[in-house]
Amino acid sequence: MQEGQSTQGHEHEHRSDTVILPAPTPWPLVLALGLALLITGMVTHWVISLLGLLLTLRAIVGWFFDIFPHELHVAVPVQTGVMKISSTRTTREQLPVSAEHRQILPVETFSVVSGIKGGIVGGLAMIVPAALFGLLKYHSIWYAVNLLAAGGFVSWASASTAFLCQFHLEGLLAATGIHAFTSVLIGLLYGAMLPMFPRKPILTAGFVAPLLWTGILYSALGIISPVLNARINWLWFVISQIAFGLVCGFIVNLQVKVRTPQFRALPFAVRAGLHSDVPLTKDEDL
Template sequence: MSSADKFKSLKGELVEPDHAHHNADVVQLPSPTAWPMVLALGISLICAGMVTNIVVGLLGLLLTLMSSVGWFLQVLPREQHESIPVDVEEVRIVSSRTLMERLPTSPEHRKILPIETFHIVTGLKGGIAGGIAMTIPAALFSVLRYHSVWYAANLLAAGGFVSWAGASDAFLSEFHLNGLLAAMMIHGLTSMLVGLLYGSILPMYPRHPIVTAGITVPLLFTGIIYSALGIVSPILNARIDWFWFVASQIAFGLVCGYVVNRHTRIRTPQFRALPFSVRAGVESDQGAFVPIPVQLVDEKDTPQ
């Protein structure tokens, strides 16, 4: 019922909406409209007119006014709907199990998975440990390729220094205090942020979380960085060695996952829906899952 219908009902007039006659084979959906896209175009032209020409801004203002009026007329005073035919098909789920376990819920909280997760500090610790482990492959790359342990740090810092954009390999192989401090800041902040991410996703991996997070997540990050590094840091994109970069990412993932997974997990709000005896530690969590009988369907009764 639209706002106008509700207003008339409050005045004592019984108004029946257009879609009151419900049909089981038809569903009422809002009518499609292009006015939101026209409104977005108008606002964009207004912004473009501020830096180009006033004519562009006036055109954007005209489109904004037209789209606003057109959009409002589609919902006020009566909402416009259209009837969409629906093919009703009965779906019968067949299962060989006789019992089914469901997580307990409470009126105050919806189901939150996982039930247990890691503390924020745990993710920070894992990020710091993984960041330290990541420096080992980076240092090996610097020593084997450029005979200097400072090359990788200076190369990372070069992404933040415009004056280092055209620096030579000999310059990046030397020790620079400002480069070391910048690299430590960039690497440390990034490692802690990724550590927080690991603390959030590790409880979601059902089996072998350390190995899974130590391989799949680094490869995913490598793909994202590979596609965006040319825009973010051209000098780093031109000189990076992707083999050693992947090795550093895997070292980070394995160490960070190991450190995070060793810590004790904390309960999410889902835990509050469990019985008090379970929350107090008197009984096991296994008793919190209530077996629910499942009606079995004979295969011969299943529609083909």
């Protein structure tokens, strides 16, 4: 009986002084290295892939025997103690403030449909300066269309100027898809951005945003489309962007705004448009 009690006490002492954790194993790292070498050898040399295959197989076998038939564990000693948490900060009485001491913006915004409408109309307006540029410089309205489509066709990378000035149905379809997709995306961005700048929306939509897009695209176009980067005329591109921004911003501002959840969080007097110097409490809010 005493021997059984001593054994039970020993087990209890072992459980309180140690924590059983999974044993550390290097095989996941070896497996990752093997897979990396296996893939690297596909573009370098087959010997590297062979080395990666050997490491992968060895890691799979080693990791398997670390788990089956029984998981490997280690006993980690722990020390228990009481930790006292104290703070040197002192509490101060806060000044009473109303629930409206912070502005919750925006209380109204444009719907998704407003951004789509603005993007479509702005995209149509952007076609005018682009076609005018091709007509004045290359005597063809199809130059800008084919130049935009050239980013999606590898075979058009070395196309001549005469080729880009001709009408191509596949170029028209590709350029229409690219232009429509990007115009709608930028229109949605305008619909979300313009409520943040309610004082001067035309300045933001017509000049600030187009110059910002142009700067970002100028630094990344060489990677996105080298063909377009080598042939683009940045002056006319900025003019087209400004035309898009002015028209898109104008169309978006014509749409009816919808109220956001921030508006519903305002007190009833503010939502109803009542003017009162007496602040309403939460209980008086309807």
